[in-house]
Amino acid sequence: GKFGIMAFDFFHDEQGHPNRELSTFHVPNEYVMTIAKKNPDIFFPIISIHPYREDATTALRHYAQQGVRFVKWLPNSMGIHPASETMQDKLVPYYRIMKEYDMVLISHTGVEVATEAEEFQRFGNPLLLKKPLDMGVKIVMAHVASLGECEKQEETLCPPGTPYIDLAIQMLEDPKYAGLVFADISALTQYNRHHNLDKVLSKPSIHSRLINGSDYPLPAINIVIQTRSLVSSDHINSEERAALNEIYDYNPLLFDFVLKRTLRHSKTGKKFPPSVFVEHPDLPTG
Structure with missing residues (x-):
């Protein structure tokens, strides 16, 4: 398989204006296109186009006609409400183009902590992605919404205190969205998320909807994935930890892959099936 390399658009307000001060970083589409070409x-491009942009649908169609099939959003950080009632004139045409070209939206789900996002954390609620799903758009819920829970201001969507990951799992199990909704397991091994590993490993009903993802460059930040904690939680053993740490010193990206192939449910010993780590038959190949 190939590696997907992601562009990352600026934060935009509802008038479609970019705000660099609220943008933690920016990776231009043409940069990833050039590398992929x-x-x-080795690589396929994952573009990032904010749907509120004045040229959003034009840009989306432009890249779709070049064969690009994946789009990256981080709603919390970019200021995107995927189901906004007031932005339907922007969102609906955008989703229609994605459906027309069989494009896949890779959207962050759950709370975001690596980039500026505090004011818009509720935009990471996976239930908001039902709007594009209901229009036939394929969605990959990044991180299986493995961080955060419904807040009081979201009580019309879900009871306050409901873990976002539970909502994501419900969507993955919903036969209505078979062939449309998927999730990647990126970031699940990070120290602030790995408490949810057992919840995902214990749900074989969703494993056919899972794909691998690295969340790179975060695996290359040593403190983010703590193998000692994974031993303490019985997801790996001490011998495996020693081997994994040696791999990490050589190649953090390879370490991330081997760790996910190695770890197991802390009680049952169940692992992620091999299908998670190969190209998914229901998704474009890039």
């Missing part, structure tokens, strides 16, 4: 056997 130079290395087509």
